Amino acid sequence: MSLRSKVRSILLLMGIAFSLPLSASDDIISDIRSAERYCDECALAGVEGIWEFPDDETMVFVRRNADKKGHYNIILLESPDCRFEPGEIVGSMESTSDRSKYSMSLRIEKSKDIMSTTRSCVAILDRNGTSIQMKPLKLKVSFRTMWFLPKFWRSIKVSVDNPKSELPIGLVKIYPDNSQELPLYF
Numbered sequence: 334m335s336l337r338s339k340v341r342s343i344l345l346l347m348g349i350a351f352s353l354p355l356s357a358s359d360d361i362i363s364d365i366r367s368a369e370r371y372c373d374e375c376a377l378a379g380v381e382g383i384w385e386f387p388d389d390e391t392m393v394f395v396r397r398n399a400d401k402k403g404h405y406n407i408i409l410l411e412s413p414d415c416r417f418e419p420g421e422i423v424g425s426m427e428s429t430s431d432r433s434k435y436s437m438s439l440r441i442e443k444s445k446d447i448m449s450t451t452r453s454c455v456a457i458l459d460r461n462g463t464s465i466q467m468k469p470l471k472l473k474v475s476f477r478t479m480w481f482l483p484k485f486w487r488s489i490k491v492s493v494d495n496p497k498s499e500l501p502i503g504l505v506k507i508y509p510d511n512s513q514e515l516p517l518y519f
Contacts, residue, residue: 362408363420365508368394372509379462380405380426380435384504389413392507395426403428407439416443426456433458437467456503466503 362368368383371394378397385392392411398404407424409417417423424439435456442450454469 361420362394362396363410365392365410368408368410369508371396377509378405379432380458380465382506383410383508384465385507386503387505388502393423393504398425405435407437433460435465463506464503465506466501469502 362371365383372382381395381397383392383394390411390413391409394408394410395405396408398406405426406422407426409419409421409423411419424437426435426437429436435458436453437456438451438453440449440451452469454467457466457468458464459466
C-alpha cells in the first residue's frame with residue numbers, strides 16, 4: 334500500500350476527505366456511472382471500456398492494470414447471476430504480439446466466495462474497437478462406427494448443420510462509443 338493511499342484511508346476514517354477530489358484512477362469501479370466517469374477522465378487503450386455479453390445480459394468494465402503492462406482486469410458491473418457482486422474482478426486480458434488479439438481468462442464459477450473455475454480463450458478486438466470475438470478451446474471426439482456396420486450401411490452419412498453454432502461469441506462495446514477506427518496499442 335502506497336503512502337498516498339494510507340493517507341487517504343486515514344483521512345476518510347477521520348471524515349476530512351470529503352473535500353479532497355479523488356482522481357478517476359483511484360476510484361473503485363462497481364457500477365456503470367463510475368465506469369463512465371473513469372472513461373471520460375482517463376486516456377483509454379483500445380480494449381478499455383464498458384462491454385456487454387449479449388448472450389447473458391452481463392455488463393463488464395475492462396480496465397488497464399497499473400501494476401502490469403499490457404494486462405487488463407475485467408470488472409463486473411451488472412449480471413443476472415446473483416453469485417457475483419458488482420465490482421468483483423471476474424477475469425483478465427493480456428496483450429499478445431498481435432495487437433488485436435488478447436489472451437483472456439474468465440472466472441465462471443464461484444464457490445464459498447472464492448472464484449473457482451476459470452476458462453481461457455483468445456479474444457479478438459475488431460478494427461473499429463466495437464466488439465470482441467472470443468475463440469474458446471474446442472475439443473472434438475468422434476468414433477468411426479462405420480467399421481462395425483455391414484458394407485451397405487457404410488455408404489450412408491448423416492450430418493446435422495446448426496447455423497446458430499456458427500454465430501460468434503463475444504462482447505459488444507457499450508461505452509465509449511467508437512464510430513471511427515481506433516489505434517490498437519498496449
